[in-house]
Amino acid sequence: QHEEALAARSKDNLRSPICCILGHVDTGKTKLLDKIRQTNVQEGEAGGITQQIGATYFPVEAIKQKTEVVNQDGSLEFNVPGLLVIDTPGHESFTNLRSRGSSLCNIAILVVDIMHGLEPQTIESIRLLRDRKTPFIVALNKIDRLYGWKDIPNNGFQDSLSKQSKAVQNEFKERLAQTKLAFAEQSLNAELFYENKNMSRYVSLVPTSAHTGEGIPDMLKLLITLTQQRMAEKLMYLSELECTVLEVKVIEGLGTTIDVVLSNGVLREGDRIVLCGLNGPIATTVRALLTPQPLKELRVKGSYVHHKEVKAALGVKIAANDLENAIAGSRLLVVGPDDDEEDLEEEVMSDLEGLLNKVEKSGKGVCVQASTLGSLEALLDFLSVSKIPVMSISIGPVYKRDVMRAGTMLEKNKEFAVMLCFDVKVDKEAQAYADEVGVKLFTADIIYHLFDAFTAYQKELLEQKRRETADHAVFPCVLRIVQVFHQRDPIVVGIDVVEGSLRIGTPIAIPKPGGDPVVLGRVTSIELNHKAVPIAKKTSPSVAVKIEAANQPVLGRHWEDKDTLYSHISRKSIDTLKDHFREEVAKEDWSLIVQLKKVYKID
Ligand code: GDP
Numbered sequence: 001q002h003e004e005a006l007a008a009r010s011k012d013n014l015r016s017p018i019c020c021i022l023g024h025v026d027t028g029k030t031k032l033l034d035k036i037r038q039t040n041v042q043e044g045e046a047g048g049i050t051q052q053i054g055a056t057y058f059p060v061e062a063i064k065q066k067t068e069v070v071n072q073d074g075s076l077e078f079n080v081p082g083l084l085v086i087d088t089p090g091h092e093s094f095t096n097l098r099s100r101g102s103s104l105c106n107i108a109i110l111v112v113d114i115m116h117g118l119e120p121q122t123i124e125s126i127r128l129l130r131d132r133k134t135p136f137i138v139a140l141n142k143i144d145r146l147y148g149w150k151d152i153p154n155n156g157f158q159d160s161l162s163k164q165s166k167a168v169q170n171e172f173k174e175r176l177a178q179t180k181l182a183f184a185e186q187s188l189n190a191e192l193f194y195e196n197k198n199m200s201r202y203v204s205l206v207p208t209s210a211h212t213g214e215g216i217p218d219m220l221k222l223l224i225t226l227t228q229q230r231m232a233e234k235l236m237y238l239s240e241l242e243c244t245v246l247e248v249k250v251i252e253g254l255g256t257t258i259d260v261v262l263s264n265g266v267l268r269e270g271d272r273i274v275l276c277g278l279n280g281p282i283a284t285t286v287r288a289l290l291t292p293q294p295l296k297e298l299r300v301k302g303s304y305v306h307h308k309e310v311k312a313a314l315g316v317k318i319a320a321n322d323l324e325n326a327i328a329g330s331r332l333l334v335v336g337p338d339d340d341e342e343d344l345e346e347e348v349m350s351d352l353e354g355l356l357n358k359v360e361k362s363g364k365g366v367c368v369q370a371s372t373l374g375s376l377e378a379l380l381d382f383l384s385v386s387k388i389p390v391m392s393i394s395i396g397p398v399y400k401r402d403v404m405r406a407g408t409m410l411e412k413n414k415e416f417a418v419m420l421c422f423d424v425k426v427d428k429e430a431q432a433y434a435d436e437v438g439v440k441l442f443t444a445d446i447i448y449h450l451f452d453a454f455t456a457y458q459k460e461l462l463e464q465k466r467r468e469t470a471d472h473a474v475f476p477c478v479l480r481i482v483q484v485f486h487q488r489d490p491i492v493v494g495i496d497v498v499e500g501s502l503r504i505g506t507p508i509a510i511p512k513p514g515g516d517p518v519v520l521g522r523v524t525s526i527e528l529n530h531k532a533v534p535i536a537k538k539t540s541p542s543v544a545v546k547i548e549a550a551n552q553p554v555l556g557r558h559w560e561d562k563d564t565l566y567s568h569i570s571r572k573s574i575d576t577l578k579d580h581f582r583e584e585v586a587k588e589d590w591s592l593i594v595q596l597k598k599v600y601k602i603d
Pocket of ligand 1: 143210
């Protein structure tokens with residue numbers, strides 16, 4: 001057994017750490033990856049770098065070669081077999097995927113444009129990385145855009161910087177200081193990588209250029225150092241299977257396939273697998289394990305290399321039956337000889353069920369749709385903190401049936417007839433249907449943009465409702481007449497506000513015991529010392545008030561100058577205040593309404 005354990009720990013059984021690259025759009029993520037992948041022209045060889053499904057594999061030999069300029073003393077030792085870098089679009093949400101509590105992403109590169117600093121998606125990425133406790137480094141990219149920068153292709157950063165003019169060095173210092181400050185505002189300590197004495201407390205900033213290749217050797221060296229430092233030793237050995245669905249895709253000739261990342265263990269052709277589906281668990285058998293043809297052999301479009309067996313870590317496409325309803329972000333389990341398939345099905349479904357538990361039981365709320373289980377979870381967490389109720393959830397592109405689900409809110413609560421769609425496509429027919437019935441679709445790549453759009457929409461709906469119902473919104477007040485200036489058409493009186501507040505538009509009446517109230521009309525102007533004001537309160541001095549209406553009652557016959565005037569409330573006016581103006585009605589106003597209800601004999 002001891003021998004077996006030793007064998008399991010042999011060099012052949014090492015597994016590669018998985019790296020995600022994330023950051024705001026246009027910071028240079030794609031370009032950086034391209035640059036690392038780039039073939040060494042002289043040797044015409046990529047050193048075994050292989051393009052996989054949704055990922056690129058960098059064997060340690062290639063990394064050694066690429067870090068040589070900054071590792072001339074050989075002080076960096078390499079204990080990992082290589083590095084698997086995820087390069088699928090939407091890899092941000094991959095960062096949020098977990099298997100058994102720990103992030104599938106072992107390490108991350110957060111790319112920041114040195115000329116732009118921290119941008120909205122950068123901040124969202126930081127939040128994800130923090131939540132998942134994923135170690136990361138920051139590539140401060142585009143240093144070649146510092147004014148007057150002189151290129152030294154593929155050089156180490158420190159040497160390149162020392163060869164720049166004073167002006168360039170100064171600009172760099174300034175931008176570095178700004179960046180550190182911006183990170184501090186996110187409660188993160190950041191330090192230039194070669195000045196960072198404590199990698200577990202300070203985030204390392206590596207200046208890079210994806211155009212000239214400068215700083216990239218430093219970035220790779222740092223990645224390896226940090227991974228080796230932070231990854232528990234056992235994580236570096238092949239062990240139990242850990243596999244996650246990245247994307248579900250229809251491929252001509254293969255049907256629906258899943259692109260997965262095998263982050264640990266071994267997967268074989270013919271394996272019985274279990275994964276999470278939208279309409280229940282999926283159990284099927286691996287028909288083929290596929291990776292793309294190597295670059296030089298990529299003559300026939302769409303042809304793949306078939307594998308009998310693959311070892312972690314890698315990105316691979318799985319062809320099998322019944323994958324139509326598979327969901328991105330799902331875990332994939334292999335049914336072993338001693339496993340009960342049903343137990344495993346329950347296990348994979350628990351991830352989705354955990355999220356379904358966050359759905360509002362009252363059935364009142366918005367519909368939420370996201371690209372993967374991971375991004376859906378992040379979105380739901382955010383909405384829960386923001387107190388936005390969620391009625392239903394789904395994963396993948398938005399189709400008409402999804403909009404129909406959101407449409408059930410139109411009758412009950414129009415403000416919730418909304419779909420918040422994160423990082424997913426909306427089908428044309430679905431959009432057209434939504435426009436037709438009045439379901440609002442909001443799409444965004446940044447979670448809190450969805451929140452902003454939703455709250456702005458709610459405010460707009462509320463304003464609209466307020467405009468529509470303004471005539472029925474009556475704030476309570478009790479008024480004492482000080483002087484009658486004009487008896488009729490219009491009535492103009494000097495008054496003191498005894499209780500509540502008087503507003504322009506408020507209807508005024510005098511309740512009569514045992515009869516209908518005498519209605520004087522609506523307030524059309526309020527003047528304080530000959531100046532128009534919109535509102536008079538209990539604390540205001542006396543004001544002159546104009547009250548207008550058709551057929552106004554006659555002073556001396558219908559009303560007296562010693563009468564107390566009241567705002568003319570009704571059941572409807574009370575409901576309107578409750579429904580649309582709640583935040584504007586103070587506590588005292590509600591108790592005054594209770595008194596006025598008695599005066600007017602409203603139930
Ligand atoms: P992504 O959206 O983060 O993947 O960004 P891209 O890699 O597509 O880059 C966005 C733009 O920035 C492209 O026009 C790139 O050529 C440019 N870019 C990326 N990296 C650098 C860099 O280091 N220096 C300069 N000058 N431009 C860069």
